[in-house]
Amino acid sequence: MADTQVDEKQVDEKQDARAERKVAGLARRIEAFGREHGGTEAQVAYIGERGARIVLVGEDGGWGDLVAPSYAMAQSAVEKAGVTVHESFDGEFAAKVRTGPYEWKRMAGIQLGGAGAGAGA
Secondary structure, three states: OHHHHHHHHHHHHHHHHHHHHHHHHHHHHHHHHHHHOOOEEEEEEEOHHHOEEEEEEEOOOOEEEEEEOOHHHHHHHHHHHOOEEEOOOOHHHHHOOOOOHHHHHHHHHHHOOOOOOOOOO
């Protein structure tokens, strides 16, 4: 039984180390995004079993997102990166996002039923 406890402890330590590396990697990506876009703010949203989505909005209006394996890891990553975190994606925070032709074309395609959709489809 003692061997089982040692094995479980080693497994837990490996999982903790893996989680710490993942959080550190996410934080580095958030920091890099901020450097590229003149600063960044974030919002963390739970997306079910897949984990949590970290939405990033740069000072220049650029935006992106990352997916963390868990909400706790996403929270740890934004805290480690030292960015402002918003409770929701609305108001002044959402108004900072600048979209380009690519996003508008994609949104129109989704509304019209995807590629090839149009009049008479």
